[in-house]
Amino acid sequence: xxxxxxxxxxxxxxxxxxxxxxxxxxxxxxxxxxxxxxxxxxxxxxxxxxxxxxxxxxxxxxxxxxxxxxxxxxxxxxxxxxxxxxxxxxxxxxxxxxxxxxxxxxxxxxxx
Numbered sequence: 860x861x862x863x864x865x866x867x868x869x870x871x872x873x874x875x876x877x878x879x880x881x882x883x884x885x886x887x888x889x890x891x892x893x894x895x896x897x898x899x900x901x902x903x904x905x906x907x908x909x910x911x912x913x914x915x916x917x918x919x920x921x922x923x924x925x926x927x928x929x930x931x932x933x934x935x936x937x938x939x940x941x942x943x944x945x946x947x948x949x950x951x952x953x954x955x956x957x958x959x960x961x962x963x964x965x966x967x968x969x970x971x
Contacts, residue, residue, distance in 0.1 A: 866895065866937050866951050867911075874957065875911035878919055886929075887961035891920070894952040894963070894970075899942055905970040906932055906949075907963055921960065927968045 875892045889909045897904040903923075910919040916934040921927070937949040964970055 864951060864953070866947075866949065867893070867934055872911065872913060875908065875918075878910045878912045878917070881910055887959065889960045890957055891955075891960055891963050892957045894955040895937065895949050896952060897948050898950060899946075899948055904949075907960065907970060908932075909960070921964070921970070923968075923970045 871893050876890075881889050891907040891909055892911075893908045895906040895908070905923045906918070906920055907922075908918040908920040911917070918932050918934065920929070920932070922930050922932060937947070940948045942948050
């Protein structure tokens with residue numbers, strides 16, 4: 860895992876729709892632009908971002924941890940939460956490519 864990897868690059872930020880702009884799109888068809896995960900806890904926490912507000916630095920998307928739900932999550936919290944030796948508790952999946960929400964979860968709603 861890259862120690863100083865940017866969680867949100869300018870390129871990814873440009874691809875993220877504004878908050879509330881995908882409300883009319885069926886859930887299964889919403890485009891997930893970026894995936895985050897926490898490799899240090901169990902159950903594994905994961906976040907799929909579909910919208911973003913660059914002023915407040917807040918995402919809207921799907922979260923899987925103790926439960927699975929659509930919610931808001933903060934880039935500032937991701938960036939400022941650390942564990943030992945300066946490693947972030949949240950990382951960006953560098954190999955994730957944007958795809959429909961239905962392609963990101965299994966039939967029970969667990970993130971793949």
